[in-house]
Amino acid sequence: MFQFKLVIIWQEKESVLHVKFKVLDALVSLFCRSNISAETLWDGGWLLRQLLPYSEADFNSHHLKLLKDSFHSCTSSILDETKGTWPDLLIMVLCDEWRKCKRTIEASSPRKDPKSMLLPSHKSLSEELTSGESSFASGERLFEIVKVFVLLHQLHIFSVGKVLPDQPLIHPTVDVMETSRAKRAGVDSLGPKPSIELRLVDAVPCRIAFERGKERHFHFLTISVGISGWLILADELPVRPSFGVVRVVAPLGGCNPRIDEKHMRWLHLRIRPSSFPYIDAAKHTAHAKVKSKALVDGRWTLAFRDEDSCKAAFSMIVEELKLLSNEVERRVKPMLDIERTVDTSTK
Known part of the structure; x- marks a missing residue:
């Protein structure tokens, strides 16, 4: 039994x-x-x-x-x-x-x-x-x-x-290199803010119309600091030609630069919102759709004085995007090595 x-x-x-x-x-x-x-x-x-x-x-x-x-x-x-x-x-x-x-x-x-x-x-x-x-x-x-x-x-x-x-x-994070475009422009880790002054080093003159029939002249500049980057439109100071005042700032990430195939002096940019509202996936998706309507991409079309200026602006964006991407990848690299993470964990 x-x-x-x-x-x-x-x-x-x-x-x-x-x-x-x-x-x-x-x-x-x-x-x-x-x-x-x-x-x-x-x-x-x-x-x-x-x-x-x-x-x-x-x-x-x-x-x-x-x-x-x-x-x-x-x-x-x-x-x-x-x-x-x-x-x-x-x-x-x-x-x-x-x-x-x-x-x-x-x-x-x-x-x-x-x-x-x-x-x-x-x-x-x-x-x-x-x-x-x-x-x-x-x-x-x-x-x-x-x-x-x-x-x-x-x-x-x-x-x-x-x-x-x-x-x-x-x-x-690591310190910004002395040779960076942000350093030369005089922009710190907090990034550019409207109305601040900066040096127009590498800036390219351009025109843009935010409203139909109202074209404005700016100096276009792209900079990155660590894992952040910005597209900048600045007004040149008449009394200080090598300096400008920031008028418009947009995120560098996701700008998808593209030179117009028919107008080689035009540069098209997508302008995404600067922040992303966190959506709780546990909530109903209809709520997410309502929020998505508030998150609309903008579009810039910058007109430069010649094709070389347009290509210079395009190259500047690509260069800063690469610097931003490389820095993000450098910082997350330890997480991509699962064995390294396991070795640093405790029993």
Whole structure:
């Protein structure tokens, strides 16, 4: 009789373990899918932590390989965002979502009803917003990519038995080089503000009409400082020809410079908003659509005196965009090396 009870207990234990491994397999497979919203994946991350609260022993080599492969696939998307529409916001979003994700998957209870985890009531915002030309859609994509990247990063650290750090591993800022265009113009790390004076070094004279029939003359300048960059229109000071007063400032990121094919003296720029309103994906997508209407891209068409001036302005933008992108990539590079992050985590 005693032996019979032992057999029953053993069989029940085996059955529980079998179910546990089935759920683990399903969750790991879920994290490898690209057509699942980040919010749903975060819920899956919480469930995984509940399933394996203390030990990494239940992860087999196949699980670890799948998680690592998914993470490496996601790193290419992060690198694309360093050259995308919102590179100046990438690090802030990474740090913010890291804290939120850690808090979510380590919580003692789920954020919402388990039924909604299994049957989400709405599509991800990235599915709702289909306009590839909109900076709002690009911003939604950025948040979605970062959420998935952060979750995969934290799950890998957890899967090898390490404790999640409170902050992601980001390189610190460095001093602006003395040879930078911003330094030569006299612009500090706070960036250009309307009505301040700056040196018109490298600035290119141009014309632009913000209203029909009202063309204005400016000096156009592009500068970047660290992970921030700006497009500047300045008025030249009559008494100080090499200096100007800033009149208009716009973000450098996502400006998509393009020289007009028919008018080679014209330079077209997309002007995205300077900030991106955070959209809570748990809210109804209709609310997001209302907010998206307030986030409209502007357009500048700058007319230069000759083709060489237009090409010089275009080259200046490309150069500063590259500097901005390289600095963002330099700072997030430690996060892209999952082994380095794991080594710096504590048991």
